[in-house]
Amino acid sequence: MNKHSDFETIYRATFNTLSKHVYFKVAKLSDAEDIVQEVYMDYYRYIQAQNKEVENVQAYLIQIANNKLSHYYKDKASLVSIEDDGNIFDQSEDPLQLEHTVLDKATLDQIFSEIMNLSEVDQHIMFGYYRFGLNYRELSEKLDMPESTIKSRAQKIIESLREKFR
């Protein structure tokens, strides 16, 4: 196996973990994606140009990411924390799990565009749930918000999407 396929193997094995690690430490999706891409480029340069091997690749990638995050924090605001609005979540159904037929009319691009119009916290809920497979308890830990707040915000997000594409 050559270095390129080595890189791809490692990339695919670590991408989700690294992306999740970075995304919940920054405010914007685009910033997180930039940082993740830079981390992999740094790693690629390290093993290719300097012809070196890394023993624990995942830890190494997280290290690089943490260094870049330190630089990021110097310039950017962190996620805004939200107070619990006290709404009681209807536990009979999970809004993020349901198939929403009203969205059948919308294209994937349109849905994503609407998600990007949400607040940064709400985006983190959506991406955390749908992209990284986190449940409400995990989201609550990542975002340092009560689980009930996460659930009630999820409900509001779905309602806003339904309203948009009605």
Place this chain on the structure above:
Amino acid sequence: MNKIKKSIEMHAFNEDVFLNRITMQADREGLTSQRPLGGRSMKKVLGLFALSFALVLGLWVGLNQFSPVDKSLITSIVAIDINPSFEVSVNALDNVVKIEAVNGDAEVVEVDDLIGMKVEDAVALIIQRSGEAGFIDIEDLEEDFVIVTSISLQDRDQDHDRIQDRIQDQIKDNEYLQSLNIVSIKATQREKFEAEGKNIPIGLYVINGYVLQEDGSYMKAGEFFSNPENREAVKNRVQITEENELKLRERIEKALGKLEAKGEDATEYRQRLENAGMEEMLQIQAEIKVESKQAEDAGNDDSGNPDAGNPDVGSGEGVENTENRGNSDTAPKANDNAGGKGN
């Protein structure tokens, strides 16, 4: 599949899209071989972009030759562990970009005006100001250790060497620093990461890696370096700039003056001090410490204090579990009132 999920997976952190971007960037930088990263379909894509990227690459290389150093880009970190503990972030020109107070004690030391300075000047001022704030007492009979750890974020030895050389030159010109034992350590990014995970100052983490503690606790720097075997164990990783002999002699002279002021006879010490080298002076210092403590306890006994304790022996204090990074000491504290600026 839920349509929202599908939309998000397509647009956010799309593995294949990222891989394509990395492939193209790697090609632009000339890092890849003829074989592309992502499979057969990538060959056609790369072939189509090859000509245009050649033009873009030429323009990029030309522009880069004139691009200045990014002064905000951190290339190295210098960790200073006294207690207090600081992290000084430095750019490629060895100028300070950021200073972080790592523990609560460090927050009382003013450092904002040090941004933009050369790293060696900032390190010297941080140490001096920590002394002014009461965290170091060069007048007492305790050896003071300051650990200065350099971490290159690009894992380059030349970054370590350059920064450590700057600091060593500063020590030679700085009278205050010559009163201290400065321990210079090179650490890797991985060790920094591990030390952060264990909530231990990086300098202590590195040196304690060489000493097996059965109960998992970490030794203070003073105790660690008082043992010649430990010094031998770390000699390949650590450079110790010991306290200047003259400074040590001055300190002992002052201590003898205080002993004599209490009515004690210091003649023998003075005779030994006359021709003493560094090792002998450290021995004399240790003995004076014992005698001072005995004199103090005798004074307490005379006033009816039943709790006169045993005298301290040696320059290091006992092993302490430094689980909380914010409270760990690298040097025995000069006084119990340390913690306020301008004490």
